[in-house]
Amino acid sequence: MAPRSQRRSGGTRTPSRRKHGRARDQEGIIPQLARASREVENAVQRGNLTRQGHVRFQVVALLVREERTRVKADTTMSEGHRSEQLQRLDGIAIILAKTATQEPALFELLGEDAVVSEAAKAMRVEMLEAAGIEVPEEEEAEPEAAPVEQRRVVPRSVISRQLANPFLTQDFSAAEREAALRARPRRLESWELIGPLLTSFERAAGGATAVMQLPDPSSLRLPGVHLMRHQAEVVAAAAAGHRTFLLADEPGLGKTAQALLAAQAADAYPLLAVVPNVVKANWAHEAELWTPQRAVTVVHGDGDGIDGFADIMVVNYDILDRHAGWLGDLGFRSMVVDEAHFIKNKTSLRSRNVLTLSKKIRARIARPLLMALTGTPLINDIEDFRAIWEFLGWINPNAPGVDLMLALEETGLTPADPGFYPAARQSVIDLGIVRRRKVDVAADIPARRIADLPVELDGALGRSIRDAERELTKRLVSRYDSALAARTSGVVVEGIDHELVRRVAGWEREDTASTDENVFAMMRRIGQAKAGLAADYAAQLARSVGKVVFFARHVDVMDIAEATFAERGIGYASIRGDQTPKVRQRNIESFLQDPDTAVAVCSLVAAGVGLNLQVASNVVLAELSWTDAEQTQAIDRVHRIGQDEPVTAWRIIASQTIDTKIAELIDSKAGLAARALDGSDEEVASSADLQLEALVALLTAALTPSGESSA
Incomplete structure (x- = not known):
C-alpha cells in the first residue's frame, strides 16, 4: 500500500x-x-x-x-x-x-x-x-486482522430468560432407543444405506404420492379453530405423538397453520421457526391468528427488542448465524424450517446453522417436534433430500438414524433383495412425509381464494415511507384541530366529529391532488418497496408449483420483478400496455406453451381483462388494486373456464403501512359491486373514493384514544 x-x-x-x-x-x-x-x-x-x-x-x-x-x-x-x-x-x-x-x-x-x-x-x-x-x-478503511464468522449476539431479554431457568432437564430416552437398536440383530450394519434409501424414491415410487398414514381427525378438538380436513390430519398426527414431518403440501394448502397447531397439539414450546425473510412477518401474523394464546416474537438484526420469554420465535435464514449460539441453548422443544429446500446445499452456511441447531435440540430433547415445510422438496435431484432428512434426524451424515435403522431392520431385507427398495421407501415415508396437491384436496378448499402475505419494508426506503405516512397523519390532525378551533357555530360534538373528519380528508385530497404527497404517490412508493419481495415469493412459487401470474400496477415495479426473475434464472413473459399486438401475443403464447416460461409479469391495467392464463393456478398481486372489481378481473385471468385446480391469489401487503388499511377498505367494498349488479342503487366505489376513505381511516385512527375502536 x-x-x-x-x-x-x-x-x-x-x-x-x-x-x-x-x-x-x-x-x-x-x-x-x-x-x-x-x-x-x-x-x-x-x-x-x-x-x-x-x-x-x-x-x-x-x-x-x-x-x-x-x-x-x-x-x-x-x-x-x-x-x-x-x-x-x-x-x-x-x-x-x-x-x-x-x-x-x-x-x-x-x-x-x-x-x-x-x-x-x-x-x-x-x-x-x-x-x-x-x-x-x-x-480508506483500516484493515481487519482476519475475516471471521459473523459476530454472535445474545439479546438482553434472552439472558434474562436463561437466568430465570438455568437448568434444563436432559432427556435420556434417546440413549434407551440406541440400546434397543444394539440389542437387536444388525444385518444391515455393514451395508451402505444412504444411497439405496435415496434411490428407493426414484426406483420404487410406482406413481404413488408419498404420504404417511394419517389419523382420522374427527376426534380432534380445537375450540374456536376451523381447519380443513387435510390440515387437521397432520395436527391429529402430532397430537397422537408423531414428532417428525416433511410437510411438502403445495403452496396454498396452509402449511404454516398446520405447523403452528401441531406445536400446540404436541405442547412443544418454545417453538423456533426458521423462515425466509420474505415470509417472516407473515409467520408472526399467522401465529397470532392460529395460536393467539401463545406469545410470538420476531428476531430482527441483533435481536434488540425481542421478547426472550416468548413461546414462538421467528428468525430468518440470513441472520441465523448471528443468533445460532443462544438459539441452540434456549431449550426449544420444537423447530420448524420453512421453505426447507433452502438448506439443500449441506455445505452452505445456512444449512450448517440449521443442522447444528437441530442436532443440539435433539441432543437435549429425545423426541422434539421437527417439521420441514416445502412445496419443493426436490430442486435438482434426489440428493436434495439429504439435508432435510438430516435436519429431521432420519439420517446421520453417513448412516440412517436410530428410528429409520430399526424400521429397516424390521423389514428383514437388504439392498441385495429386490423388495428392499419399496420397503425402504415406505419406511422413510412412515417417518413423516406428507405431500398433498391442490387437486388432491380440492373438496377441502374453495375454488378461488385470496391469501394475504404481510411483508416488512426494511432499509431506507421502508423508513422513508413510514416517515411520510407519519407526516401525512400529523398534517391531517393539524387540519382537524385548526378547523375545530375556527368553528363559530357553537356546535359541540362528543368525541370525534366524523363529519368534520370527512371534510378534512376531502380538503387534503384536493390540495395534494397534483403533488407527490397524496395517497396514490405513497402507494406507488410502497409498491416499489414491495417489488423485490413480491418477485422473490413468486420465484419460490414458480419453483414449487410451476407457472405463476404476477400482477403489478406500475411499470417500475414490473421492471424490478423482471430483473429479479432474470437474476434467479427464471423464465418470464412480459405483458404490458406499451407493446404491439404482435409482441403481446408472442409473450402470451410463450407463457401458455413454453415450459421454461414460468412467470407472466402482467400490468393490472393492460392485462387485467381479455386474457386466458389458466395454465397457472397461482397469482401474485404485488400491488393493491384500487377497487375490488379490478382485483377480481386480474384473478379471473386464471380462475376461468378450463381451470381444473383451485386458484390462490397471493396479495402482498406491506405491514405497518397504509397498505394494510387500503386492503381492508378494498375488502369492505367487495360486496358492493355484487349488490350494484343485483339492482341496488348504491354506486360502485371509484379509486378517488378509496383514497378519501384511506385518509378518513388515517385521521380517525390518529384521533382515536389508545385502546378504543374507531367509530
Missing part, C-alpha cells in the same frame, strides 16, 4: 498508471473484479463459501456498480471503448447473478441498503489500489 503522501486527496476516484505502464483497460479494476467474481463462483460450486467469500461478493458488486457509473459519465472515453467496458461489466454482473442463484443468501448483499462491513470497506480499498487506482484518504 502506498504511503498517504503519495495519494491524491479529493472525493472522486482517478486512474493512475501501473508500474509497467499498462493501460487501465488491460490491467485496471475490471480484471480484478472478474478474477474475484470467479473465485466466489468456484467457492459456491465447491460448497465451501466462507464469510470472506461473502465479503468479496459484496465488494465486487459494489465496485461493478461504481465502475459502471464512472464509465457512463466519462466524457473522454470513445463510444466504442465505453461499450466494450460496459459489456465486460455486464459479464461480471451475470457471473454474480448466477452465483447468487446457487447461494440465495448472497442476494441480501446486493441491495442498495445492504450494510457494508469494515472488512468489506478494507477489501474495497485493497482491490482499488491493486488495480492502480488512488483512493482518497477519507475513503
Whole structure:
C-alpha cells in the first residue's frame, strides 16, 4: 500500500498508471473484479463459501456498480471503448447473478441498503489500489486482522430468560432407543444405506404420492379453530405423538397453520421457526391468528427488542448465524424450517446453522417436534433430500438414524433383495412425509381464494415511507384541530366529529391532488418497496408449483420483478400496455406453451381483462388494486373456464403501512359491486373514493384514544 503522501486527496476516484505502464483497460479494476467474481463462483460450486467469500461478493458488486457509473459519465472515453467496458461489466454482473442463484443468501448483499462491513470497506480499498487506482484518504478503511464468522449476539431479554431457568432437564430416552437398536440383530450394519434409501424414491415410487398414514381427525378438538380436513390430519398426527414431518403440501394448502397447531397439539414450546425473510412477518401474523394464546416474537438484526420469554420465535435464514449460539441453548422443544429446500446445499452456511441447531435440540430433547415445510422438496435431484432428512434426524451424515435403522431392520431385507427398495421407501415415508396437491384436496378448499402475505419494508426506503405516512397523519390532525378551533357555530360534538373528519380528508385530497404527497404517490412508493419481495415469493412459487401470474400496477415495479426473475434464472413473459399486438401475443403464447416460461409479469391495467392464463393456478398481486372489481378481473385471468385446480391469489401487503388499511377498505367494498349488479342503487366505489376513505381511516385512527375502536 502506498504511503498517504503519495495519494491524491479529493472525493472522486482517478486512474493512475501501473508500474509497467499498462493501460487501465488491460490491467485496471475490471480484471480484478472478474478474477474475484470467479473465485466466489468456484467457492459456491465447491460448497465451501466462507464469510470472506461473502465479503468479496459484496465488494465486487459494489465496485461493478461504481465502475459502471464512472464509465457512463466519462466524457473522454470513445463510444466504442465505453461499450466494450460496459459489456465486460455486464459479464461480471451475470457471473454474480448466477452465483447468487446457487447461494440465495448472497442476494441480501446486493441491495442498495445492504450494510457494508469494515472488512468489506478494507477489501474495497485493497482491490482499488491493486488495480492502480488512488483512493482518497477519507475513503480508506483500516484493515481487519482476519475475516471471521459473523459476530454472535445474545439479546438482553434472552439472558434474562436463561437466568430465570438455568437448568434444563436432559432427556435420556434417546440413549434407551440406541440400546434397543444394539440389542437387536444388525444385518444391515455393514451395508451402505444412504444411497439405496435415496434411490428407493426414484426406483420404487410406482406413481404413488408419498404420504404417511394419517389419523382420522374427527376426534380432534380445537375450540374456536376451523381447519380443513387435510390440515387437521397432520395436527391429529402430532397430537397422537408423531414428532417428525416433511410437510411438502403445495403452496396454498396452509402449511404454516398446520405447523403452528401441531406445536400446540404436541405442547412443544418454545417453538423456533426458521423462515425466509420474505415470509417472516407473515409467520408472526399467522401465529397470532392460529395460536393467539401463545406469545410470538420476531428476531430482527441483533435481536434488540425481542421478547426472550416468548413461546414462538421467528428468525430468518440470513441472520441465523448471528443468533445460532443462544438459539441452540434456549431449550426449544420444537423447530420448524420453512421453505426447507433452502438448506439443500449441506455445505452452505445456512444449512450448517440449521443442522447444528437441530442436532443440539435433539441432543437435549429425545423426541422434539421437527417439521420441514416445502412445496419443493426436490430442486435438482434426489440428493436434495439429504439435508432435510438430516435436519429431521432420519439420517446421520453417513448412516440412517436410530428410528429409520430399526424400521429397516424390521423389514428383514437388504439392498441385495429386490423388495428392499419399496420397503425402504415406505419406511422413510412412515417417518413423516406428507405431500398433498391442490387437486388432491380440492373438496377441502374453495375454488378461488385470496391469501394475504404481510411483508416488512426494511432499509431506507421502508423508513422513508413510514416517515411520510407519519407526516401525512400529523398534517391531517393539524387540519382537524385548526378547523375545530375556527368553528363559530357553537356546535359541540362528543368525541370525534366524523363529519368534520370527512371534510378534512376531502380538503387534503384536493390540495395534494397534483403533488407527490397524496395517497396514490405513497402507494406507488410502497409498491416499489414491495417489488423485490413480491418477485422473490413468486420465484419460490414458480419453483414449487410451476407457472405463476404476477400482477403489478406500475411499470417500475414490473421492471424490478423482471430483473429479479432474470437474476434467479427464471423464465418470464412480459405483458404490458406499451407493446404491439404482435409482441403481446408472442409473450402470451410463450407463457401458455413454453415450459421454461414460468412467470407472466402482467400490468393490472393492460392485462387485467381479455386474457386466458389458466395454465397457472397461482397469482401474485404485488400491488393493491384500487377497487375490488379490478382485483377480481386480474384473478379471473386464471380462475376461468378450463381451470381444473383451485386458484390462490397471493396479495402482498406491506405491514405497518397504509397498505394494510387500503386492503381492508378494498375488502369492505367487495360486496358492493355484487349488490350494484343485483339492482341496488348504491354506486360502485371509484379509486378517488378509496383514497378519501384511506385518509378518513388515517385521521380517525390518529384521533382515536389508545385502546378504543374507531367509530
